Amino acid sequence: MEVITHKCPNCGGALTFDPADQKFHCPYCLSIFTEAEVSEFEAKQKAAQMVDEDNSTATETTEDAASKDTTTETEASAEGTMELYLCPSCGAEIVTDTTTAATFCYYCHNPVVLQGRLSGKFLPDKVLPFAITKEEAVESFLNWSQKKWFVPKDFFNKDQVAKLTGVYFPYWNVNAQADGGLNGTGTSLRVWIVGDIEYTETKQYEVRRAGRFRFSNLVKNALSKNAQQKMVESVQPFQLEQAVNFKDQYLAGFQAEKRDIEYQTLAPDVEQELKGYGENLLKNTVGSFTNFSVQSSHLELTDTKKEYLLLPVWLVTYQADDDRKKTFYYAMNGQTGKVAGILPISYKKLGLVAGGIFAGLLALFMGVAYLL
Numbered sequence: 001m002e003v004i005t006h007k008c009p010n011c012g013g014a015l016t017f018d019p020a021d022q023k024f025h026c027p028y029c030l031s032i033f034t035e036a037e038v039s040e041f042e043a044k045q046k047a048a049q050m051v052d053e054d055n056s057t058a059t060e061t062t063e064d065a066a067s068k069d070t071t072t073e074t075e076a077s078a079e080g081t082m083e084l085y086l087c088p089s090c091g092a093e094i095v096t097d098t099t100t101a102a103t104f105c106y107y108c109h110n111p112v113v114l115q116g117r118l119s120g121k122f123l124p125d126k127v128l129p130f131a132i133t134k135e136e137a138v139e140s141f142l143n144w145s146q147k148k149w150f151v152p153k154d155f156f157n158k159d160q161v162a163k164l165t166g167v168y169f170p171y172w173n174v175n176a177q178a179d180g181g182l183n184g185t186g187t188s189l190r191v192w193i194v195g196d197i198e199y200t201e202t203k204q205y206e207v208r209r210a211g212r213f214r215f216s217n218l219v220k221n222a223l224s225k226n227a228q229q230k231m232v233e234s235v236q237p238f239q240l241e242q243a244v245n246f247k248d249q250y251l252a253g254f255q256a257e258k259r260d261i262e263y264q265t266l267a268p269d270v271e272q273e274l275k276g277y278g279e280n281l282l283k284n285t286v287g288s289f290t291n292f293s294v295q296s297s298h299l300e301l302t303d304t305k306k307e308y309l310l311l312p313v314w315l316v317t318y319q320a321d322d323d324r325k326k327t328f329y330y331a332m333n334g335q336t337g338k339v340a341g342i343l344p345i346s347y348k349k350l351g352l353v354a355g356g357i358f359a360g361l362l363a364l365f366m367g368v369a370y371l372l
C-alpha cells in the first residue's frame with residue numbers, strides 16, 4: 001500500500017485542497033495549483049522515478065511504508081480494526097481504521113492519502129469536492145450552538161471546534177430505469193335524497209396503469225460504521241451534478257473513508273424502495289375515486305447504473321461523559337452547508353430553567369395570594 005502526501009511542485013511542502021477556490025494550496029510557499037497542474041507534475045515525477053529507480057527518497061519512504069504494512073497487517077488481522085502505516089514526511093507511525101483512506105499524521109500534521117485503499121475495485125467513480133471552508137464551518141457551528149440552550153458547555157468549547165473535521169464518506173449512487181404496472185379497483189359513491197328516499201349509486205371501475213420510469217440519484221450509505229449514525233443521511237441532499245471524476249488530490253487536507261458495504265448487499269432494498277416509488281407514482285395517476293384498492297402491482301428494473309462516490313461532510317462528535325457513553329454529533333453538508341445534529345442535553349441546565357419556571361410560578365402565585 002502506498003502512503004503519499006501530495007507535494008507542492010514548487011517547494012515540496014504538503015498540499016491541501018482549498019474549498020474556497022477549489023484549488024490546491026501550499027502552506028509553506030503559498031503557491032496555488034489547479035488539479036490539472038498537480039496531476040501533470042505528479043505524472044512527470046512518476047515517469048522520472050521509473051527511469052531513475054534507485055535515486056529518489058520518495059520511493060524509499062514508500063517501500064519502507066509498504067514493508068511495514070505487510071508486517072503489521074498480519075498483526076492487525078488478529079485484532080481486525082486497526083492498521084499501522086509510516087508517515088512519508090516524518091516517519092512516525094500512523095494508526096488507521098481499516099476503512100481510512102485519507103488522514104493526518106498525528107505528529108507532523110501532514111495530510112496523507114492511503115492510495116491503495118482507493119484503488120482497483122475501490123477506486124471511486126466520482127468525488128464531490130468540499131465547497132465550504134473550515135472557517136465557514138466553524139462559524140456556522142458556533143452560531144448554531146448559541147441557539148441550543150440545553151447543551152452542556154463543553155460540547156462547544158475550543159477543543160470541540162478544533163475537532164471539527166472534514167470527512168469524505170463513501171456512498172453508492174443509483175440511477176435506474178424501470179417498467180411498472182398497477183391493477184386495481186376504483187369505487188365511486190353518489191348519495192342523493194328525493195323526498196323521503198335516499199338514493200345511493202355505486203360505480204365500480206377496473207383500473208389499469210402502466211408506465212416507464214427513470215429514477216436518478218438514489219444515494220445509499222456504503223460504510224457500515226455509519227449505519228447506526230444517521231449523521232450523513234440527515235445532511236442530504238447533495239447536488240451530485242457537481243461531482244467530478246475521482247482524483248485523490250481532492251482528499252489532501254481532509255479525512256476520507258473507503259466503503260465496506262458492497263452494492264449487492266443493498267440491491268434488494270434498493271429494488272424494494274424503487275418499487276414503492278413506482279407504485280406511488282402510478283397510484284397518483286389513477287384519478288379521484290371514493291375508494292381505490294390495489295389488486296396487484298409490478299416493477300422491473302430494466303437498467304441499473306451504480307456509481308461509487310465520496311461525499312463531503314464537516315463533523316464533530318462528542319461522547320457523553322456519563323455511564324451510557326452515548327455518542328452525539330454535529331454534521332454539516334460540506335457542499336451546501338445544511339446542518340443536522342443529535343446533541344447532548346445538560347440536565348443541570350435544564351434543571352436550572354425548570355427551577356426558574358417553578359420559582360416564577362411560585363412568585364406569581366404568592367403575588368395573587370397577596371392581592372387577595
Ligand SMILES: [Zn+2]
Nearest residue numbers: 008011026029
Ligand atoms: Zn510550496
Ligand SMILES: [Zn+2]
Nearest residue numbers: 087090105108
Ligand atoms: Zn508525520
